[in-house]
Amino acid sequence: MTSKKLDTFLDKNIAELKSLGMYNEIDPVEGANGPTIQIDGKELINLSSNNYLGLATDDRLKKVAKEAVDSHGVGAGAVRTINGTLDLHLELEEKLAAFKGTEAVISYQSGFNCNMAAISGVMDKNDAILSDELNHASIIDGCRLSRAKVIRFNHSDMDDLREKAKQATESSDYNKVMVITDGVFSMDGDVAKLPEIVKIAEEFDLITYVDDAHGSGVLGKGAGTVKHFGLQDRVDMQMGTLSKAIGVIGGYVAGKTNLIDWLKVRSRPFLFSTAVSPADAAASRKAVELLMESTELNEKLWENGDYLKKGLKELGFDIGESETPITPCIIGDEKDAQKFSKRLYEEGVYAKSIVFPTVPRGTGRVRNMPTAAHTKEMLDQTLAAYEKVGKEMNLI
Secondary structure, eight states: OOOHHHHHHHHHHHHHHHHTTOOOOOOOOSSOOSSEEEETTEEEEEOSOOOTTSGGGOHHHHHHHHHHHHHHOSSOOSBIIIIIOOHHHHHHHHHHHHHHTSSEEEEESOHHHHHHHHHHHHOOTTOEEEEETTOOHHHHHHHHHHTOEEEEEOTTOHHHHHHHHHHHHHSOOOSOEEEEEESBOTTTOOBOOHHHHHHHHHHHTOEEEEEOTTTTTTSGGGTOHHHHTTOTTTOSEEEEESSSTTOSSOEEEEEOHHHHHHHHHHOHHHHHSBOOOHHHHHHHHHHHHHHHHOOHHHHHHHHHHHHHHHHHHHHTOOOTTOOSSOEEEEEESHHHHHHHHHHHHHTTEEOOEEOTTSSOTTOEEEEEOOOTTOOHHHHHHHHHHHHHHHHHTTOO
16 A cells, blocks of 8 residues: 555645646657657657757767677676776776866766766865855755755855855865856856856865866867866866767766876765766767867857857847857746747747746746757748747747
8 A cells, every 4th residue: 555645745746836837748759869859740840958969869979889789788787896897988088088188087877976976075074065056956966965065156156256265264164165166057058257266266275166067068169168268277176978969978077187086986976886888988989089070060059059049039039148059038937938838849849948946936938959960941940930939929
């Protein structure tokens, strides 16, 4: 017999989320996640994936992934510290270190795992973490797991960061203090003020940690936000994913050799979770190689992003302060945002609504993620759909 209290709790809260327009419906994709996708038999222009460079369906990556299955099997077979470290993992990490301009890299099963692993691997209950208030959920959970004192500073507010850094370091309450920020904030598309953050960090001897999940492959001609600002020698820890611009799955932390050596013996996801598959490691390495050889995909991504952003702005939509191809259309009301997304779906465009708790209440939006794989025709069709639905709903 199952718990009646559990059923009551679940049914009540699911019903409440639905009534507030905050219940997320999951739409299974039939086939590959490319510039267009098929859902329930309907072909749609896809503006909701993180596949920034179109590499998730790239034939060159598929080829090496198939070869890795034939040579190494479908699974790594163990955690990294027993005998799950394959030559493919080491080759990937060496390539990533060269790409990011750091001494070494450690790879993990996901970007989320990176933040759980690296933050708690370095920080503990005797430390403090200065965290931007709009940091990703995985950063928040990594901070919680570390048991360090978390001190939030106002989003990209350098005066607030400096004041709180001064208070934390002068209090003598903490052994170490870290400042952590997203490189690119995924809901608004704005970029962290890294030069100013690093300057404050150096003044107060803070450990610097940049989550560059949405910056790697996008900024710095693909090498990321830290490289974009030329700060790879002044940032202690760079985290990135292999599941967004790289197009595969996994994550990594880049930094000095002693940091990576420490994480290999103290970060729990590395110690207790089976390594990523051979196919994933090989495909990720190939993707990084492609980005190091050419900036063509990165340039196409920015071209498409600028085109869509310009079109939406000219139509009269509120696209916020995005500095990257990530382009939010801020609707406001959660129910209106979900309705807008559903109408776009009916017009052949898949652009998912984002509502609380992912973004603050009253800032519901439809987030657009143009990629290097989209054609101008696809973007023009998208703009036509936005214009039609926007006028229907009296939003423009």
